[in-house]
Amino acid sequence: MSRKIAVLTSGGDAPGMNAAIRAVARCGIAKGWEIVGVSQGFAGLVNGEFLPLAARDVGGLLAKGGTMLGSARCPEFSKDDVREKALRNLNRAGISSLVVIGGNGSQTGGAALNDMGFPTLGVASTIDNDLVGSEITIGVDTALNIALEAIDRLRVTAASHQRGFMVEVMGRKCGYLALMAGIAGGAELVLLPEIDFEPAEIAEAIHDAYRRGKSHAMVVVAEGAKYNAEALVRHFKTQSTGFELRATILGHVQRGGVPTAYDRLLATRLGAGAVDALDKGISGVVVGMNQGVVSTTPYAEIVGRTKGISPDLYQLAHVLSR
Ligand code: F6P
Numbered sequence: 001m002s003r004k005i006a007v008l009t010s011g012g013d014a015p016g017m018n019a020a021i022r023a024v025a026r027c028g029i030a031k032g033w034e035i036v037g038v039s040q041g042f043a044g045l046v047n048g049e050f051l052p053l054a055a056r057d058v059g060g061l062l063a064k065g066g067t068m069l070g071s072a073r074c075p076e077f078s079k080d081d082v083r084e085k086a087l088r089n090l091n092r093a094g095i096s097s098l099v100v101i102g103g104n105g106s107q108t109g110g111a112a113l114n115d116m117g118f119p120t121l122g123v124a125s126t127i128d129n130d131l132v133g134s135e136i137t138i139g140v141d142t143a144l145n146i147a148l149e150a151i152d153r154l155r156v157t158a159a160s161h162q163r164g165f166m167v168e169v170m171g172r173k174c175g176y177l178a179l180m181a182g183i184a185g186g187a188e189l190v191l192l193p194e195i196d197f198e199p200a201e202i203a204e205a206i207h208d209a210y211r212r213g214k215s216h217a218m219v220v221v222a223e224g225a226k227y228n229a230e231a232l233v234r235h236f237k238t239q240s241t242g243f244e245l246r247a248t249i250l251g252h253v254q255r256g257g258v259p260t261a262y263d264r265l266l267a268t269r270l271g272a273g274a275v276d277a278l279d280k281g282i283s284g285v286v287v288g289m290n291q292g293v294v295s296t297t298p299y300a301e302i303v304g305r306t307k308g309i310s311p312d313l314y315q316l317a318h319v320l321s322r
Contacts, residue, residue: 002034002094002095002096003032003033003034003096004033004034004035004036004093004094004095004096004097005024005028005033005034005035005036005095005096005097005098005099005275005278006035006036006037006038006045006050006090006093006095006097006098006099007021007024007025007035007036007037007038007053007069007098007099007101008037008038008041008042008044008045008069008098008099008100008101009021009041009067009069009070009071009101009102009125010041010042010071010072010074010100010101010102010105010106010109011041011071011073011102011103011104011105011106011126012071012103012126012127012128012255013065013066013067013071013139013255014103014125014126014127014137014138014139014140014142014143014255014263015065015066015127015138015139015142015143015255015256015257015258015259015260015263016125016138016139016142016259016263016264016266016267017066017067017071017101017125017138017139017267018058018061018062018064018065018066018067018068018259018267019061019062019138019259019263019264019267019268019271020101020123020125020138020267020268020270020271020274021037021053021058021061021067021068021069021101021271022058022059022061022062022268022271023267023268023269023270023271023272023275024099024101024123024271024272024274024275025037025053025054025055025057025058026055026058027271027272027275027276028275028278029054029055031275031279033275033278033279034052035052035053035054036050036051036052036053036093036095037050037051037052037053037057037068037069038050038069039051039069039070040069040070040071040072041069041070041071041072041073041074041102041106042072042074042077042086042106042109043072043074044069044070044072045086045089045090045098046074046076046077046082046085046086046089047089048089048092048093050089050093050095062259062264063258063259064258064259065142065255065256065257065258065259066256067101071102073105074109077109077112078109078112083112083113083116086113087113087116087118090118096119097118097119097120097121097278097283098110098113098118098119098120098121099120099121099122099123099271099274099278100120100121100122100123101122101123101125101138101271102122102123102125102126103124103125103126103128103130103131103137104126104130104131104306106122106125107122107124107131107286107299107302107303108303108304110122110299111284111299111300111302111303114283114284114299119278119283119284120283120284121274121277121278121282121283121284121285121286121287121296122285122286122287122299122302123138123267123270123271123273123274123286123287124137124138124270124286124287124288124289125137125138125139125267125270126138126139126140127139127140127142127143127170127171127177127254127255128140128170128171128172128174128176128177129171129174129176129177129307130171130172130173130174130176130306130307131286131288131302131307132297132301132302132305132306132307133286133288133290133297133301133302134270134286134287134288134289134290134297135288135289135290135291136266136289137288138263138266138267138270139255139259139263140176140177140263141260141262141263141266142257142258142259142260142263143170143177143254143255144177144180144181144184145260146250146253146254146256146257147167147169147177147181147185147220147250147254148181148184148185150167150248150250150253151167151181151185151186151187151218151220152185154167154218154248155185155186155216155218158215158216158217158218159215159216161216161244162215162216162243162244163216163217163243163244163245163246164206164216164217164218164219164241164243164244164245164246165216165217165218165219165245165246165247165248166219166221166229166230166232166233166245166246166247166248167181167187167218167219167220167221167229167248167250168221168222168223168228168229168230168247168248168249168250168251169181169220169221169222169223169250169254170223170250170251170252170254170255171193171222171223171224172223172224173193173224173306174193174194174222174224174306174307174308174309175190175192175193175194175195175222175224175225175309176307176309177222177254178190178191178192178220178221178222178225179192179220179222179309179310179313179314179317180313181220182220182317183313183316183317183320185218185220186218186320186321187218187219187220187317187321188205188206188209188214188217188218188219188321189202189205189206189217189218189219189220189321190219190220190221190222190314190317191219191220191221191222191225191226191227191232192222192225192309192314193222193224193225193226194308194309194314195314196226197225197226197227199227199232199235199236199239200239202219202232203235203236203239203240203241206219206236206241206242206243206245207240207241207242209242209243209321210241210242210243211242212322216243217241217243219232228249229247229248229249230247230249232245232247233245233246233247266289269289269294270287270288270289270294272294273287273294273296274287276294277296282296284298284299285297285298285299286299286302
């Protein structure tokens with residue numbers, strides 16, 4: 001039987017994906033596997049876009065954000081005939097197993113291929129940190145640090161002008177990035193998808209901060225929250241909060257940039273863990289980091305679920321904002 005691993009990156013790119021590709025390639029080669037990269041995620045599988053990866057092909061990648069393989073959203077992969085085509089391409093290329101580096105949607109695609117009998121496993125990678133099976137995922141630390149840098153900068157101008165800023169951060173339907181950025185950035189408020197709120201309560205909380213003598217108000221809004229930053233600023237035009245309000249949307253800025261040391265190390269360890277698992281004949285799992293240890297969680301425990309936020313940390317953010 002051939003010993004050939006294909007590796008792809010899928011969904012939103014996350015800083016550190018390149019380090020994971022490098023680790024899969026170099027650790028795989030060290031264990032006698034042949035390594036093949038797949039361009040543009042699942043779309044590349046469907047189109048048969050494979051490229052051999054030798055040790056030198058993955059050099060100079062650690063400090064680069066994005067993914068050298070390219071990534072894509074591939075909603076068609078939920079169709080049986082599209083997956084059949086991918087499976088045929090994998091078999092024709094003599095590939096024996098597949099590593100999917102990505103988040104929730106990507107791991108769902110990987111699980112479907114595994115269910116079709118093709119040995120597949122995932123590496124937990126998304127800036128959103130919403131993937132069950134890994135306490136922290138590749139890209140979160142870098143995205144959080146980018147958000148923090150923006151918040152720190154905004155606070156300087158906010159305090160100079162006695163303004164309030166609604167800073168919107170990414171995270172899809174998960175408030176993790178917003179909550180952590182709020183705590184580490186000293187926000188007056190964090191607005192999360194997991195917590196219901198009405199604009200009137202938010203206006204009152206900002207007004208209260210004004211009355212308490214704060215020089216500014218920093219509100220971190222998760223993109224999946226009930227109202228986004230621009231909608232809230234529009235709403236508050238007719239309601240006094242004491243501060244003049246502005247909205248800043250960080251968006252994809254959070255996904256670019258140089259991966260932090262933490263993300264490079266996490267990605268390297270998870271990539272190496274993926275090869276270790278395949279070498280032991282393990283597939284049908286996602287490789288993640290739990291309690292400081294590289295571990296595997298079956299697809300069945302991951303697909304269709306989303307990680308929640310810690311209520312204790314949400315409370316802490318509230319207490320610290322006094
Ligand atoms: O999943 C990562 C993420 O950046 C989310 O935070 C965001 O909602 C989404 O991807 C944006 O997707 P796209 O880059 O396809 O617009």
